[in-house]
Amino acid sequence: MxxxxxxxxxxxxxxxxxxxxxxxxxxxxxxxxxxxxxxxxxxxxxxxxxxxxxxxxxxxxxxxxxxxxxxxxxxxxxxxxxxxxxxxxxxxxxxxxxxxxxxxxxxxxxxxxxxxxxxxxxxxxxxxxxxxxxxxxxxxxxxxxxxxxxxxxxxxxxxxxxxxxxxxxxxxxxxxxxxxxxxxxxxxxxxxxxxxxxxxxxxxxxxxxxxxxxxxxxxxQLVPTQESIQLEFALLSENQVTQLGEKLNLRMIQRENTLTIESSVKELSQIIIACNELNLAIKDIQLQKINLETIFLSLTGKQLRD
Missing domain, CATH: 3.40.50.300 (P-loop containing nucleotide triphosphate hydrolases)
Known part of the structure; x- marks a missing residue:
């Protein structure tokens, strides 16, 4: 039409x-x-x-x-x-x-x-x-x-x-x-x-x-995983994100002191260990099923409401 x-x-x-x-x-x-x-x-x-x-x-x-x-x-x-x-x-x-x-x-x-x-x-x-x-x-x-x-x-x-x-x-x-x-x-x-x-x-x-x-x-179906893990830290620098990325080899997107990692709950313990090794203080952890917001984040590297 x-x-x-x-x-x-x-x-x-x-x-x-x-x-x-x-x-x-x-x-x-x-x-x-x-x-x-x-x-x-x-x-x-x-x-x-x-x-x-x-x-x-x-x-x-x-x-x-x-x-x-x-x-x-x-x-x-x-x-x-x-x-x-x-x-x-x-x-x-x-x-x-x-x-x-x-x-x-x-x-x-x-x-x-x-x-x-x-x-x-x-x-x-x-x-x-x-x-x-x-x-x-x-x-x-x-x-x-x-x-x-x-x-x-x-x-x-x-x-x-x-x-x-x-x-x-x-x-x-x-x-x-x-x-x-x-x-x-x-x-x-x-x-x-x-x-x-x-x-x-x-x-x-x-x-x-x-x-x-x-x-x-x-x-x-356009994103590699159907889950993501969102971590909120007391403080998070770009250098720490780079180091964490090298340790985990997972796609990560930073927004201020929050990090969204495209991963399933199976990798959660590995992620927490890597954060501890870098002395990153985790304030909150949320497991998220894939939705349009996370799809947009995955495709653009940005939040919908940035």
Missing amino acids: IHVTNLSKSYSGVKAVNNVSFEIAKGEIFGLLGPNGAGKSTILNMMSTVLPTDEGIIKVDDLQLNGNAKKFKQLIGVVPQEISLYEELSAYDNLVFWGNLYGIPSKELKERIHTILEMIGLLDRKKDLVKTYSGGMKRRINIAAALLHNPKVLLMDEPTVGIDPQSRNHIFEVIEALNKQGLTIIYTTHYMEEVERLCNRIAIIDSGKIIAQGTQEELK
Whole structure:
């Protein structure tokens, strides 16, 4: 359904998006997972026609974006990172405003607004001013505005930023309900637990490049071990990490006084002995099963939230 091929975008000579390609089937939730500044928002801004592409092709249902921007906009709904609502208007009036911009006939628009507000759980608050809403409620109205014209694809850019866990869970339920109705969704985030819950397939992106993509199970096969050991030390220098690496011959990634070692519990005693020999004071030990955070760490040498 969605085909993105060799997509690139540069700012002042720096490639924010570098030769990105992916395909998404109808009815999928496709996750773009990466740290802030990885290029996720730039990709969505090009797909939503906000930014022009430097290179590459974007297609939805065989309709190519270049030269067909007006038709393309009818196919997509956009939930931006920033809340795009008028605080001094009610939720209902905000949705009327956005619906009029889409050219939706009055009777149809009223029905759409009623249905969508009911689905997101805010029908009883429709006449309240947006400025009286919590952050999570505003996020849900933002989603409602993107659904008014009944798009085939929903682009969601970090839709849970800055909201409490309860509101986040409510948004997840809305997304899952929309997907059950057949809506195709592209979801960007730097929270691995969100894509683990929501997404059928995931593209891991860093420094403008997709470094891996697939289902969670497919991504897990990209790392040599299905476990890791995380050690927290009272103090840890780069020289000590180098010495420990020479002793153990295992892949290790340092973050301040914490060391993540790609190894199984079988090597734990060997690791502890080596640490003692170097007079390293261990404060905490955690055994971790492989997850998207450790996969990202293994592939890039960085934490998702660095």
